[in-house]
Amino acid sequence: MIRFLFAFVLAAAPSFAQDSGFRCSDTTVEFVPTHITYGSMAECSGTQVTIGSTHVEPVRNKCPQLVVVTPSHYAPKHSPGCNTDVRVASQSPIVTYTFRCSGHYLLMFRLTAECVMVDKQNLGTIPNHTTMPCGQVAVQTPTSHGG
Amino acid sequence: MRRILILGAATALLVGLGATLEWSTTGPGPVRAPSQANATTPSRPDLTAEPHAAQPRTIVEAVDQTAIPGFGITYEAAIESLIAAAMELNRRADADADQDELAAIDAEARAVLAQLLHEVRSAPERALHDLILHSSLATPAPRPVQVRRLVLLRVVQEGLAWRHERRAEPAIQSSLDTLVAACLDLLPTVATLVTELGDETLVERPYLGVYHESAVLGLFELAKGDAHLGRTASALLVTLWRNMEREGARTAAETASLALLFAEDASPSRRSAALEHLLRSSGGRYLAAALEAVQRSGDRDLVDRFASVAAEVLEPATALSVLRSLAESQRGACLAAHLQLAQRDPGAVREAYELHLADGTAQAFRLGLVRSAGWSRCEDAIALAQEALESDPDPQIRRDALLALASAATAEQLAPSIEAVLSDPRRANDPAWIDAVAGALVNSRGRGSLGLIARHGPRVAADSRLGPAFRDQLLAALEARIPEWGSGEQR
Numbered sequence: 001m002i003r004f005l006f007a008f009v010l011a012a013a014p015s016f017a018q019d020s021g022f023r024c025s026d027t028t029v030e031f032v033p034t035h036i037t038y039g040s041m042a043e044c045s046g047t048q049v050t051i052g053s054t055h056v057e058p059v060r061n062k063c064p065q066l067v068v069v070t071p072s073h074y075a076p077k078h079s080p081g082c083n084t085d086v087r088v089a090s091q092s093p094i095v096t097y098t099f100r101c102s103g104h105y106l107l108m109f110r111l112t113a114e115c116v117m118v119d120k121q122n123l124g125t126i127p128n129h130t131t132m133p134c135g136q137v138a139v140q141t142p143t144s145h146g147g
Numbered sequence: 148m149r150r151i152l153i154l155g156a157a158t159a160l161l162v163g164l165g166a167t168l169e170w171s172t173t174g175p176g177p178v179r180a181p182s183q184a185n186a187t188t189p190s191r192p193d194l195t196a197e198p199h200a201a202q203p204r205t206i207v208e209a210v211d212q213t214a215i216p217g218f219g220i221t222y223e224a225a226i227e228s229l230i231a232a233a234m235e236l237n238r239r240a241d242a243d244a245d246q247d248e249l250a251a252i253d254a255e256a257r258a259v260l261a262q263l264l265h266e267v268r269s270a271p272e273r274a275l276h277d278l279i280l281h282s283s284l285a286t287p288a289p290r291p292v293q294v295r296r297l298v299l300l301r302v303v304q305e306g307l308a309w310r311h312e313r314r315a316e317p318a319i320q321s322s323l324d325t326l327v328a329a330c331l332d333l334l335p336t337v338a339t340l341v342t343e344l345g346d347e348t349l350v351e352r353p354y355l356g357v358y359h360e361s362a363v364l365g366l367f368e369l370a371k372g373d374a375h376l377g378r379t380a381s382a383l384l385v386t387l388w389r390n391m392e393r394e395g396a397r398t399a400a401e402t403a404s405l406a407l408l409f410a411e412d413a414s415p416s417r418r419s420a421a422l423e424h425l426l427r428s429s430g431g432r433y434l435a436a437a438l439e440a441v442q443r444s445g446d447r448d449l450v451d452r453f454a455s456v457a458a459e460v461l462e463p464a465t466a467l468s469v470l471r472s473l474a475e476s477q478r479g480a481c482l483a484a485h486l487q488l489a490q491r492d493p494g495a496v497r498e499a500y501e502l503h504l505a506d507g508t509a510q511a512f513r514l515g516l517v518r519s520a521g522w523s524r525c526e527d528a529i530a531l532a533q534e535a536l537e538s539d540p541d542p543q544i545r546r547d548a549l550l551a552l553a554s555a556a557t558a559e560q561l562a563p564s565i566e567a568v569l570s571d572p573r574r575a576n577d578p579a580w581i582d583a584v585a586g587a588l589v590n591s592r593g594r595g596s597l598g599l600i601a602r603h604g605p606r607v608a609a610d611s612r613l614g615p616a617f618r619d620q621l622l623a624a625l626e627a628r629i630p631e632w633g634s635g636e637q638r
Contacts, residue, residue, distance in 0.1 A: 037451045037483040040459065068482045071616075090614040091582040094518070096486065121554050122586040122620070123482060124518040124547040125579070 024134030028082045029074035039066035042101055063101045063115035070094050073128040089130040093122045222273055225263035229298045232256035237294070260302065264309055271306025271326055274299040275333070282337040300343050303330070307354055324358045331362040331383075335369045335376055345379035355387040357396040363387050367414045377416030384420035385427070392428065399428055407433065410440040419449055426456045431465060438469060442476050454484035463492040467499045474512040485519035493523040497531045504539060514544050521554025521590070528555040536564060546583040553587035558596035561587065565603055578612040585617040589624045600628055 042063045071092045102116040236252050263270050278299045281292055288296070303326075310323035330344045349355060355363065366380035388406070391397040402424065409421035418440075425437040441453045450473055457469040466488055473481050489496050500516040503509045517535045520528040532555055535548035549568065553561050565584060574580040585607050588600050604625050607613060613621070 035447065037455070037481075039455065039483045039487055066483065066486060068486070070482070088579070090616070091579055092614075092616045093586055093620065094482070096482075096522075121521060121590050122550045123486075123521070124514070124550060125543070125582060125586065127543075127579075 024083060025085050026078060026080050026082050026134075027076050027086045028079045028084050028131055029086055029129045030077040032073055032075050034072045035070040037068045037070075038064040039068075041065070063099050065098065067097045067099070068094065068123065069097070070126060073126055074130065076129050083134050084131040085134050085136070086129045086131055088127040090128045091125040092128055094124045094126055096121050096123045220259070220262050220266050222263065222267045222270055225259055225267070225270070226274075226277075226295075226298060226302070228259050229256055229263075229301075230295055232259070233294045233298055260305060263302065264306055268322075271303050271310075272329070274302035274306070275326070275329060278303065278340075278343070279333060279336075282339060296339075296343075300347070303344075304348050307348065307352070311354055323354065324356065327354045327356075327359055328362060331359060331366070334379070335366060335373075338375065341376050341379050345376075345383060350379065350382040350386050352386065353390055353393070355383065355390050356394065357391055360387065360391075364417075367417045370414070370416055377414070381416040381420040381423070384417065385424050388424050389427070403428060403433055407436060410437060411443070415446060415449065418444065418446075419452055422449070422453050423456050426453070427460050431461055434461075434465070434469070438472060442473070451481060451483065454481035455487065458484040458487040458491070463488060463495040467495060470515060471499075471509055471512045474515055475509065481515060482518060485515045486522045489519035489523045489528065493520075493525050493527040493531075496520065496523075497527040500531050500535065504534070507540065510541055510544070513539065514541070514547065517544050517548050517551055519551075520548070521551035524555045529560060532556070533564070542579070546579060549583045549587045550590055553590035558591055558599045561591055561596070562599055565599065569603065569606075576612070578614060581607060581610050581612050582614045582617045585613055585621040589617075589620045597628055600624060604629075 042065060071094070073092055074089075076086045097117050098119045099115050100118050232252055232255060236249060236256075239248060239252070267273075278296060281296050281299070307323065307326060310319050310326065314320040314323055327349065330349060334340055334344050363380070363383050366376065366383065370377040370380050388397070388402040392399055392402055406421040406424045406428075409417050410425065412418045412421065422437045422441055425433040437453070441450055444450070454470055454473055457466045461469065466484075470481055470484060470488070485496075496516055496519060500513060500520075503513050503516075513535075517532065517539070520531045520535075522528070529552065532548045532552035536545055536552060539545050539548065549564060552564055565587060568574045568580055568584055584603070588596075588604055588607065591599060604621060608618065608621050608625060
């Protein structure tokens with residue numbers, strides 16, 4: 001009898017959740033890799049540029065004025081039947097780096113010139129999502145997270 | 148295999164071309180002084196006149212000025228002399244030599260190069276041939292090889308420049324076209340040549356012409372699977388079309404028609420070149436068609452590239468409308484383009500934001516505008532960031548506005564906003580807002596904000612809701628700015 005009641009509660013929980021205003025968004029996550037975009041380039045017999053663990057070489061011997069790095073993250077993706085919701089697990093910074101060509105000899109032979117990072121700024125934030133079974137918490141859309 | 152065959156054929160062509168040029172250069176007799184020359188012949192350097200008093204600004208000018216009378220030079224001797232000068236420049240530069248010393252060595256090297264190009268008319272072809280011979284697969288190449296290649300490349304580049312300057316003479320125009328064609332043939336054979344002959348020698352230069360159209364288009368076939376060659380081929384095609392319009396070989400309508408044909412080409416790099424050309428030429432006449440093609444492609448890199456070119460060449464208002472269209476279909480993309488526009492016209496960016504804030508439209512576009520605000524660091528940027536922080540209905544935009552305000556404003560202007568967030572129970576308990584405050588404190592460093600970081604940084608760093616990415620940034624900023632922090636005294 002107790003086992004029957006227990007099974008009944010388990011089976012009814014989703015529908016109870018549904019009736020209580022919780023609904024399954026059928027949303028999962030998909031991996032979005034790191035994306036790098038470059039601003040305009042200046043002449044510079046530069047070496048390869050490394051930002052943290054990210055190797056950047058858009059065009060050899062050119063120094064990008066700015067580089068925008070959107071980090072890898074998990075973004076929500078609607079997937080009917082997946083029976084999961086998503087929530088924001090953390091925020092990651094979108095960072096922009098500025099460079100200038102240093103030690104650039106304006107002579108016939110450009111022998112020593114280097115593309116040097118001079119500044120970096122947080123441009124924005126991008127939420128990193130994770131999945132959870134439907135019915136655990138009220139569905140929240142990513143953009144309404146927080147105030 | 149195909150590349151080896153191309154390399155062999157091009158080498159044979161160069162050897163033959165060099166021999167032909169030497170014959171035509173040495174010709175039937177010595178160069179005559181201008182007073183003895185036929186008045187209708189093109190002007191030639193006067194070998195018997197006194198050296199010109201004014202220093203030439205470029206090597207092209209130097210070639211045309213008087214060489215030292217009776218002082219011949221061979222190709223081999225000139226190359227070795229230039230290599231010695233380059234090594235000496237390198238050695239003295241590493242030893243922090245005086246700029247005047249370096250300039251003196253450079254001036255001597257320029258004179259040798261000018262004399263070489265004047266007296267050995269096949270020097271660029273021979274240098275191109277030697278460049279192939281010294282194309283090493285070793286990465287990096289040994290230093291002596293690097294210097295020799297540098298010298299050889301300069302001979303090719305200055306040779307092209309001199310011939311282009313003198314292209315009114317049919318024989319010289321022909322030799323220019325042939326040399327450029329040889330460069331194009333060799334370009335796909337070795338990775339370093341894509342950069343040296345493509346990016347550094349032909350892209351955005353006036354040498355490509357209608358004679359080279361087939362060769363440039365052929366590069367795209369060879370570029371399959373080679374992203375670097377694809378990018379260079381794309382840049383060469385844009386250069387070619389621009390040159391042809393400028394020289395009158397093709398009208399703007401004709402190149403635009405070709406570009407429209409390639410706008411949805413299977414080759415991503417050819418597609419990119421076509422769309423870039425449609426933006427740059429014809430005053431944006433084909434903008435709508437190009438924009439439609441970009442949006443249909445679904446290629447994020449293409450969208451970013453297109454947006455950046457739009458931000459560079461179109462009127463700010465038009466560029467903003469392009470970014471708005473792209474933002475709605477590619478959320479989060481085009482950030483570099485937004486930054487370029489914010490720097491060009493922060494007033495237009497602010498106006499666009501206020502318009503869409505008022506009618507509550509284009510949320511993704513508003514996000515890009517707010518994120519770019521911190522880049523221009525002016526009154527318009529500060530006003531935009533403050534307005535977004537206070538009034539935007541989207542919480543992510545409000546948080547990113549705090550980051551933008553921290554980049555654009557002074558510490559005095561930023562402090563009230565930081566304190567308002569931290570004293571608001573709802574936001575102070577929200578992990579996303581804690582991350583935003585940390586990011587803002589990091590952005591604000593270096594502009595009189597040490598007090599702000601010292602006042603709020605430790606508290607935020609100690610907050611368990613602070614995310615790992617922003618925690619690492621804030622801790623690094625605290626350790627860099629507050630010496631005691633690293634010792635644990637301030638924790």
